[in-house]
Amino acid sequence: MSKQIELAGIAVVHACSIVPISRTVGANRIVATIAIPHPFGDPTKSPEEEKKLRKELVQKTLKALATPIDQQRVF
Amino acid sequence: MASQYRVVYSLNQFFAGLGGEDKAYQPPQLLEGPRGPGLLLEKLFPHMEVAATLVVGDNYLAEKTETALQEILALLSPSLTAEGADKIHFLLAGPAFNAGRYGIACGAICQAVQERFSIPALTAMYPRNPAVAVYRKDVLIARAGKDVMAMKEAVQRMALLAIKQFNGEELFPDRHNYIPHGRRKNYFAEKTGATRACDMLLLKLGGQAFNTEYLMPVFDRVQPAPPIHDMARARLALVTSGGIVPRGNPDRIEAASASRFGIYSLKGLLRFSSETHQTAHGGYDPTFANADPNRILPLDAVRELESEGAFASLHDFYYATVGNGTSVANAEEYGREIAKLLLADGVQAVILTST
């Protein structure tokens, strides 16, 4: 999906827990997330800590979207 | 009668019969004798004996790959270094069919085992399983069907390949049903290049099937889109393959091999909650996602950053499908359709989340 969106000229960041798969399917901007059942969360943490963690990850994806790249990169 | 080949069989929690997603974090464990596909193997090949079954949870291996592999190698060491009557001839893993995480697990285990113990270690996958591209170079992967319906064929292919590899026979991808490693290797053909060229041209001219001897490489890559220069003025959209849908799954998106994607409103929505949304994804334990869907698609954090001015605005809809055994062709089609809608609304940037 990311490739097709990118082909339309829209910058995409793929946030996922299994980076090798993302690499294979051809995503260009990749952000590694926490775990498969909760990529943007961590149930072992308090709700506040979890929220903070999530926000940091989203900030990381925004940063990736603003970064010039000429090939696949994992942020 | 002593069996001719002794095998260690590697499975995930599901195929070993330990449980489903609730056991996806199962640490490596070595069980005596065959389980699941191992039983089938012994039935199909009476001269094979599954001495032990290695079980590892999909998530455990996918998330803690290095640790998990070290634990697995330590666990297997006594049996794989045994000599004499206890000698293990090869390790079989899977078949993983089209399951991405299981595929990664099978590939990683085979690679580590053959490297450490110098015995054949092979698996079987659907050719478009994403793990194929990661491991086919080093690991012998039998061609398998998409799902468990193809179990018997896959186990058969894997076992026959294992015997051939064990005996050091020359392998041909087509004839022996394996996914080529992607390595070019010289051989002497029966006819000279000039004769082969004429033969091939005549077939081509006659409209008959012919086999090129070198397939042109396909560069399945897309030029990275230019970065967002001023994020504070950008319009952002959210897309997920993690299956987050409104409660009740109104579009009935399938838990696996999704045949559609859903378009859902975000208007006035500050965060997902267990009352409003859920996951439709069948490939991971849904407990955490259903308790707080923001863990899959982080709407709450995105809204906060929007109000702080980190980006200008959020597109009023999000797009969701289930990336669980979904074919690449389907996923590409969804991508194209979503891109059209996004362009029409002036979206410049997308966060795509996957599990």
Added chain:
Amino acid sequence: MTFERGNIAVADVRLGEQTELCNGVLLVDKKRLAEFLLSRDDNITSCLISLARPGDSTRILCVKDVVQPGCKVWGQGPGEGRRHVLENVAIVTCGKIVGYQEGIIDMSGTGALYSPFSRTFNVVLDIAVVSGLTPHQHEETIRNAGLVAADFLGETTRALRPDTIQTFSAQEDQPVSSHLPRVVYIYMLLSQGLLHDTYIFGRNAREGLPRTIEPLMLLDGAITSGNCVSACDKNTTWHHQNNPVLRELFRRHGRDLDFGGVVLTTEPVSLAVKESSAQKTIILVRELQAKGVILSKEGFGNPDADQMLLTRGLEQIGIKVVAITDEFAGADGFSQSLADSAMEADGVVSVGNANERVLLPPMEELLGPIRDLSRLAGAWPHSLHKDGSLEVELQAIIGATNELGMQRLSCREV
């Protein structure tokens, strides 16, 4: 117009008091041959002549060119009349012209599986030249010496009755059933200057290409090689004299196909010229009313682009192409094989990965200008082992991945 090729095979080659072919044995008076070569060219200071037979423990190094001896028995112009050839004899010239250019021919062992000249009786000329020659003059001297020596030995066949006579007729004299597909051969010649040259009737092929040529003239030895590099996929003069694509097209003419002619083309050095050359070639092929094309090559790297330009252009106007190429897929076989690719190139014959390594066993005798193998170190990807065995990439072996399709070698994905 017809051309006859009279083939004469020898049972052995020996040194003798005079040069003659007697009871199937070719005797070579090496003193007389050396004197003859010296008398023809003032640039030659000495010429060492040795013999190498199939099965000998012999390695020939720095091979420059290989030429088949023969003589024109009768006939007016090129492509007409009869030529006698010594089928399994070759003149092998050696020269240290560019760096160490180790074109290798092994007469036995693993290396002998890869070169056609491991199966010929070779008369090896190791030629020394006066100091101060430019590389071009050096190359020309050695090239001409090989051709002269081939004529010298070829004379022995003039009065003999050939073992077999093959008769070839010009296509216009041999109309075929109109339902057979017309096939044209595009013969790419490496002719870039800088010692990458090919000669047509003795004139540099850089000028006047692309052009059509009467195929019978090619059988009569119209093309000679002046190429100094890439041993595995350079077309030696012997390859041009025995072009297997041409032979195959003649053999199948009137049976499976209608052989519609040959277009000679270049592999130029700039993209603009490559493009215009491809355009002109395609026009010539279309004028010959081809339905299909066989496209052979010489060298690797930038010639890949010529092959792809031609393939794409021809397929786009509905002419089916099969291209012959070798691969440079790395020693491990995992790299991309070609420097260029085209979606339209769906019919490719691979004549082998030139980067694949082979271990050549030590040989008792080394021929050629380098007598000490250790001096080869660093010149090409290879390594010399303590026992005298030599690990080389196939690209060091003369004719190993010949892109006219002379060999049986191929490459597959495993």
